[in-house]
Structure formats: structure tokens, C-alpha cells
Amino acid sequence: xxxxxxxLRLFSVILMVVxxxxxxxxxxxxxxxxxxxxxxxxxxDAHGGGHGEAAVQAEGHHGGEHADDAHGGDAHYEHVxxxxxxxxxxxxxxxxxxxxxxxxxxxxxxxxxxxSQAGWSPVLFRxxxxxxxxxxxxxxxxxxxxxxxxFHVNHLFVWADPEVVAHDELIQGxxxxxxxxxxxxxxxxxxxxxxxxxxxxxxxxxxxxEDAEGNKWYKKSFKIxxxxxVFFIYTESMMSWDWIMSFDPHWFSTLFGWYVFAxxxxxxxxxxxxxxxxxxxxxxxxxxxxxxxxxxxxxxxxISIFWTYLWFSQFMLIWYSNIPEEVTYFIxxxxxxxxxxxxxxxxxxxxPLLVLMNSDFKRVNWFVVMAGIxxxxxxxxxxxxMVMPATVGESWFIGISEISAVxxxxxxxxxxxxxxxxxAPLLAKGNPYLEESKHFHY
Amino acid sequence: xxxxxxxxxxxxxxxxxxxxxRVRAEHYHIxxxxxxxxxxxxxxxxxxxxxxLAITSFMYGCVGLTVAILMxxxxxxxDWPQNIGGKPSFSYxxxxxxxxxxxxxxxxxxxxxxxxxTFYMRSRLWPFKKAxxxxxxTTDDHFLMEVDxxxxxxxxxxxxxxxxxxxxxxxxxxxxxxx
Numbered sequence: 001x002x003x004x005x006x007x008l009r010l011f012s013v014i015l016m017v018v019x020x021x022x023x024x025x026x027x028x029x030x031x032x033x034x035x036x037x038x039x040x041x042x043x044x045d046a047h048g049g050g051h052g053e054a055a056v057q058a059e060g061h062h063g064g065e066h067a068d069d070a071h072g073g074d075a076h077y078e079h080v081x082x083x084x085x086x087x088x089x090x091x092x093x094x095x096x097x098x099x100x101x102x103x104x105x106x107x108x109x110x111x112x113x114x115x116s117q118a119g120w121s122p123v124l125f126r127x128x129x130x131x132x133x134x135x136x137x138x139x140x141x142x143x144x145x146x147x148x149x150x151f152h153v154n155h156l157f158v159w160a161d162p163e164v165v166a167h168d169e170l171i172q173g174x175x176x177x178x179x180x181x182x183x184x185x186x187x188x189x190x191x192x193x194x195x196x197x198x199x200x201x202x203x204x205x206x207x208x209x210e211d212a213e214g215n216k217w218y219k220k221s222f223k224i225x226x227x228x229x230v231f232f233i234y235t236e237s238m239m240s241w242d243w244i245m246s247f248d249p250h251w252f253s254t255l256f257g258w259y260v261f262a263x264x265x266x267x268x269x270x271x272x273x274x275x276x277x278x279x280x281x282x283x284x285x286x287x288x289x290x291x292x293x294x295x296x297x298x299x300x301x302x303i304s305i306f307w308t309y310l311w312f313s314q315f316m317l318i319w320y321s322n323i324p325e326e327v328t329y330f331i332x333x334x335x336x337x338x339x340x341x342x343x344x345x346x347x348x349x350x351x352p353l354l355v356l357m358n359s360d361f362k363r364v365n366w367f368v369v370m371a372g373i374x375x376x377x378x379x380x381x382x383x384x385x386m387v388m389p390a391t392v393g394e395s396w397f398i399g400i401s402e403i404s405a406v407x408x409x410x411x412x413x414x415x416x417x418x419x420x421x422x423x424a425p426l427l428a429k430g431n432p433y434l435e436e437s438k439h440f441h442y
Numbered sequence: 443x444x445x446x447x448x449x450x451x452x453x454x455x456x457x458x459x460x461x462x463x464r465v466r467a468e469h470y471h472i473x474x475x476x477x478x479x480x481x482x483x484x485x486x487x488x489x490x491x492x493x494x495l496a497i498t499s500f501m502y503g504c505v506g507l508t509v510a511i512l513m514x515x516x517x518x519x520x521d522w523p524q525n526i527g528g529k530p531s532f533s534y535x536x537x538x539x540x541x542x543x544x545x546x547x548x549x550x551x552x553x554x555x556x557x558x559x560t561f562y563m564r565s566r567l568w569p570f571k572k573a574x575x576x577x578x579x580t581t582d583d584h585f586l587m588e589v590d591x592x593x594x595x596x597x598x599x600x601x602x603x604x605x606x607x608x609x610x611x612x613x614x615x616x617x618x619x620x621x
Contacts, residue, residue: 312539312542315539316539316540316542316543319539320527320529320539320540321527322527322528322529357500358496359496441483442482442483
């Protein structure tokens with residue numbers, strides 16, 4: 001049995017408190033009026049930034065109404081005001097989604113292990129189950145944020161603003177899907193289905209430990225896992241349209257669901273590897289050998305390449321065809337987000353490619369940890385790049401809100417996951433493939 | 443000079459793996475193992491040094507990538523620049539996304555083909571080469587372990603091999619090494 005050390009508990013609580021306080025400061029520092037924005041930008045420009053002009057032609061994202069309004073006067077400052085008011089919300093959203101997607105990726109990975117009757121992985125099942133425990137609090141928090149955004153309490157989703165929709169024919173054509181109630185009902189169905197599977201999968205896994213006779217519970221796990229995967233691949237795709245793609249409601253990409261899936265899958269697998277290595281370093285999980293770590297690292301490597309493949313497939317077609325309503329998506333990112341946009345490619349593709357290519361390195365724990373941390377940061381930036389351009393536009397910077405939101409959810413994630421680890425023995429001893437997994441050797 | 447080798451035949455890869463470990467633990471020298479299919483971990487169990495094929499593959503991949511870049515740069519940029527889809531080909535880096543599929547394909551092409559050819563050369567395989575396996579059943583459902591008898595006691599060795607689950611044991615007088 002794993003016991004949560006006081007140091008780790010304290011560490012996660014401190015992270016949560018610091019993050020929470022930081023977020024409150026972030027929200028409190030939002031400019032309240034155009035005058036404040038002018039003051040701040042004057043101070044900023046004094047530091048030497050040709051920031052003002054670049055921003056002037058960058059509306060369009062918040063619907064047509066800005067373009068129709070007078071360009072002169074305060075229109076630009078009002079635009080920046082809205083972006084800065086959005087910023088803490090967007091930072092909260094990115095962090096909430098990022099940690100939720102880690103748990104969701106692990107849930108999908110866990111289901112695949114059952115559905116494919118994998119023999120190598122059962123020794124890791126308890127780690128996976130513990131990570132998916134975060135789906136409950138993470139999902140509830142995300143649902144609250146989505147509900148607030150969907151009903152236009154904040155301005156994250158432009159399609160949720162009736163004024164914008166009234167002037168925007170493209171969004172009008174999509175209102176049968178993109179409307180507040182539909183949005184929130186779908187979110188409830190997605191989250192409900194995932195949590196339901198999570199609940200029963202963990203329950204059956206624990207029951208199988210108590211009563212391995214005839215593998216009754218294992219067979220049930222197999223069945224619900226196969227069913228869940230079918231449900232998941234549809235709902236995950238729709239979730240990605242709703243929760244991410246709809247930030248840019250004019251834009252669409254048919255492989256977006258896969259793209260987000262690759263991101264959450266690789267983040268989830270990386271987290272499994274990191275937590276397993278951590279537990280091993282603390283003297284737990286002696287039954288995990290370096291072949292298991294090797295296999296996880298192979299997945300990290302492979303899914304990173306898969307992510308790049310999807311990223312490039314999406315990018316190249318849009319870049320080549322150069323259709324205005326599609327290509328604006330990448331133009332904004334390349335012009336206003338050059339560093340995070342290309343930096344993420346280095347972190348998510350080139351770095352894992354070179355570091356994890358060698359077979360021997362995949363067995364060296366500190367190599368896997370180093371690559372894993374870079375991959376996780378890279379995928380945080382990936383989510384950041386998907387959310388921020390449409391919500392804060394060119395007014396982005398990594399400030400107190402972004403860092404605090406990450407700390408808050410990191411603290412919550414660590415607290416929930418490691419507390420869940422204490423709930424059951426670290427070895428799923430009833431699993432019929434356990435012996436094969438213990439002797440897994442490559 | 444004739445040398446004595448012992449051929450032990452097995453019918454299961456797990457039994458074979460245990461036998462290899464056991465024979466090695468007793469400090470006998472295993473010359474070669476013939477299998478109808480690749481057995482995972484057999485190379486490690488036999489103590490064969492790690493293959494360097496992966497390193498050659500990486501280098502071939504780099505060659506392929508370089509060839510692709512130079513080739514596309516010559517064809518599309520230097521020799522005959524065209525204006526395709528409003529993207530005039532005056533700069534390689536600006537048109538790079540369009541060349542990525544070719545760069546990827548040639549990397550894979552070079553790595554794969556040259557690696558296979560290297561593997562053939564390293565294994566001394568070429569067209570019309572006479573097969574080296576000592577027993578045709580190793581192409582069907584039997585595994586054959588060839589142990590060097592050397593100066594060891596042949597009877598002791600064969601009884602050890604019998605204990606490891608060999609279904610058939612033959613002592614062979616081998617003429618001067620033919621491979």
C-alpha cells in the first residue's frame with residue numbers, strides 16, 4: 001500500500017493555495033476601463049514596443065462588428081480591454097483543460113489495455129486508475145467553467161455573445177449546434193459517459209482482486225472498455241469541436257478531433273511514466289522493470305510523431321490551399337504567437353524525436369523524465385496556442401494568471417492522484433495477465 | 443581440422459530460451475541458433491553484442507534527408523522556379539512545407555532500403571546463395587541450437603542438453619568452418 005507522505009500533501013496544498021491567490025490577483029488586475037488600458041499601454045510602449053500598430057488590424061476574430069465600427073478613436077483600446085479582461089479566464093481555461101486532458105488520455109489508454117488484452121501493462125493499472133481519479137474534480141471544475149463561458153458570463157466564446165451572432169452570418173449558420181444549451185448538454189453527456197466508465201472500470205478492477213475466480217469481473221471490464229472506446233472516440237471528437245475549435249467559430253478542420261486526441265494521449269502516457277518512475281524512486285512498485293518504462297517511452301516517442309503527423313497534415317493543407325477563412329487561423333498564430341507556435345513544434349517533435357530515438361535511452365529513467373517534462377510543457381503550450389489567439393489575441397503574455405492557474409491545477413492534480421493511489425494496493429493482483437506483465441521482458 | 447559440434451533440436455521457443463540460458467550458464471559456447479521465426483530476447487540470452495544496424499539506419503536516414511533537400515532545392519528552386527498556387531518558388535525555406543512529404547519519404551526510403559541491404563551483406567546473404575541451415579526442419583517448426591563441443595566431455599554435454607528439453611541431439615563432425 002502506498003501512503004501519501006506529508007511532504008507531498010503539503011507541497012500540493014501549497015501549490016493550490018499559491019495558485020488560487022495568484023489567480024485572484026490575476027482577476028483583480030484586469031483593467032476596468034479604456035483609460036486603464038491606455039495608461040498601461042503607454043507604460044508598455046515606453047519600454048519600447050511597437051505593439052500598438054500591429055494590433056490595429058487584428059480584429060475580425062471577435063466577429064464583424066469591430067470592423068464595421070469606426071476605426072479611429074477608442075475602438076482599438078476597447079478591443080484590447082476586452083482581450084485583457086478575457087486573459088485570466090483564458091488562462092484558467094487552458095490549465096483546467098490541460099490537466100483534465102491528461103486524466104482523459106490515461107482513461108483512454110487504460111481502456112485500450114483492457115480491450116486489446118495487453119499482457120505487458122497490468123502492473124501499471126493502479127497508477128492509471130489513480131490518474132483517472134482526477135477526472136471527477138477536474139471534470140466538475142471544467143464543467144462549471146464551460147457553463148459560465150457557454151452562457152456568456154465571460155467572453156471566451158464569441159458565439160455565446162448574442163450581439164456578435166446577430167451580426168455574423170457564419171455563426172448564425174452554426175447556431176443549431178453552437179448554442180448555450182446544446183453546448184452544456186453535450187458537455188454533460190460527454191463528462192457523464194466518461195465518468196461512468198471510470199467508475200465501473202475501477203470498481204470491477206478492485207472486485208477482480210477480491211474474487212479472481214473465473215475472471216468474472218475481468219470479463220466485465222473487457223466489455224465495458226470496448227464499449228467505452230466506441231463512445232469515447234465520437235465524444236472526444238465532438239468535445240474537441242465544442243471546447244476548443246469553437247473558440248474560432250469561423251474556422252474548421254476535419255482532423256481536429258484526432259489532433260486533440262494525439263495531444264491528450266501523449267500527455268497521459270507521459271504522466272503514467274513520470275508517476276511510475278517517481279513511485280519506483282520512492283521504493284514502491286518493485287515489480288515494474290525497465291522493460292515497462294521502455295514500452296511507455298516507446299509510446300511517448302510514437303505518439304509524439306503521430307501528433308506531429310496530424311499537426312503537419314492540418315497545417316500543410318491549409319497553408320497550401322490558402323483559403324482566406326481557413327488560413328487566418330495560422331496567420332494569427334505565426335504573426336502574433338511565433339515563439340510558442342514554433343517552440344511547441346521543437347518541444348513536441350524535435351526534442352522527443354532526438355532524445356527518445358535511441359533504444360537504450362528509453363530505459364534510462366532520468367532521460368524519460370527529462371523528455372516527459374518537456375513533452376508535458378510542449379502540450380500545455382499546444383493547448384495555449386489553440387485557445388489564446390481567439391480569446392486574448394495579440395495581448396498575450398505568460399503572466400501571473402497563467403502561472404497561477406497551472407500551479408492551482410497542478411496542486412489539485414497531484415493531491416487527487418496521489419491520494420487515490422493510497423486507496424488500493426499498487427498491484428492489481430487479480431488480473432489474469434499479471435504474471436505475464438511481471439515477467440515482461442524485452 | 444575437424445571440430446565437433448552438437449545439434450540439439452527443440453520444438454518450442456520458450457523451452458529454447460531456457461535451454462540457451464542454461465547452456466550459457468554452464469559455460470558452453472553456443473555457435474548459432476536456427477529458428478523458423480524471430481524469437482524475442484534470444485540475442486540477449488545468447489550474449490550476442492548489440493546490433494549496430496539501428497545506427498546505420500539513422501545515418502542512412504540522414505543521407506536520405508540531405509538528398510531530398512538538395513534535390514528539391516535544385517529542381518524546384520534553382521533550375522526551374524514556378525509560381526504554384528500563388529507561392530512563387532524563390533526560396534526553399536518559404537516553400538518548405540510543400541517539400542516535407544518528399545523529405546519524409548526519401549528519409550524513410552533510404553533508411554529502409556539501405557538498412558535491408560546492409561543487413562543482407564552483414565548476414566552474408568545474396569541471390570543463389572546455398573542455404574546454411576543444417577536441418578530443413580528449422581524452416582518449419584523446429585529450433586536448432588548448435589553447441590561447440592570443443593574439448594568438453596561430449597556425454598556430459600549431451601545429457602545436459604537432454605535435460606533442457608531437446609527432442610533430438612546429434613553429434614556432428616564438422617569439416618573446416620564453411621561460413
